[in-house]
Amino acid sequence: MNVLEVVTNICYQFLGLLSSFTLSSAVDVLLVSFIIYQFIKLIRETRAEQLVKGILILLIVWSAANLFNLQMMKTILSYVFNFSVIALMIVFQPEVRRALEQIGRSGLRKGFGLVQKEEDMEKEKRRCIQAVSEAADNFQRSKTGALIVFERETKLGDIIDTGTVVNAIPSVPLIGNIFWNKAPLHDGAMVIRESMVYAAGCILPLTKSDTVSVDLGTRHRAGIGMSENSDAVILIVSEETGQISLAVNGRLTRNYSKETLQEALEGYLLTEEKAERRIPSLRRIKKQ
Helix, strand or coil: CCHHHHHHHHHHHHHHHHHCCCHHHHHHHHHHHHHHHHHHHHHHCCCHHHHHHHHHHHHHHHHHHHHCCCHHHHHHHHHHHHCHHHHHHHHCHHHHHHHHHHHHHHCCCCCCCCCCCHHHHHHHHHHHHHHHHHHHHHHHHHCCCEEEEECCCCCCHHHHCCCEEEEECCCHHHHHHHCCCCCCCCCCEEEEECCEEEEEEECCCCCCCCCCCCCCCHHHHHHHHHHHHCCCEEEEECCCCCCEEEEECCEEEECCCHHHHHHHHHHHHCCHHHHHHHCCCHHHCCCC
16 A cells, blocks of 8 residues: 555545534544643643653654554564553653642633733743842842742743742842741742742752762752753852852853843743844853
8 A cells, every 4th residue: 555545545534524523523522622732731731741742753653664664663663662551650650640630629620821922921031030130149249049940841840849839920039038048948949930930949850960060069960950851941049159050951151140141041031033142152151
């Protein structure tokens, strides 16, 4: 069977489905679509989203292997999929439990929210970046340790669950109070989601890299570890030196001032086409 015959058969099957499409079929499609939509929303709240994308790629490869009759690839993927259900239940056990708990708490109450205008979102991001930059400048002068995570595409629901939800508008006094050395949440990380201080006191995974300098403490190792496990931008202020650093994609850049920090955060967090113009050159950041 060649490709043309496969496409023709698919078209005939599709036309046959349309001819037998009824009201109950429409309800069936809507229910399945709603379940898939809710599943995607749950997955996007965790780092499991990246693993799901990998599984989808494997499914596409398996379909192509069947279509073009690639025997070796079909055999290998068949063995992989035979054990995939058990493997997925083990790997995603925390996410599955959390998803079922969330379904039990919220049920079908959540509706579709209004989409915020891009201009308003950018204003909020700028206001958030300015507040964080000013707070970091204060921390630098007072040598107050801080660890701030800016969530991007990879959702950090599992990290947020380790801390306390705040969900407040970012401001210099608020950030200062969270990281005050006698505050109950100052030892953990603060997570910023959609330009809001969403959670504080969160626990981050430490990097396992052997190349990290021995001079860096737990706060820096946690920041680097978080950047290795997600696309988040992590701001670290050293408690010993007051030095401001950023961790992105497993790499740490240091010695930021208030101005260069604000410029870097705008480059990483604002819209993509503007980011290319705003990411500062590493030459503008003082070397260690």
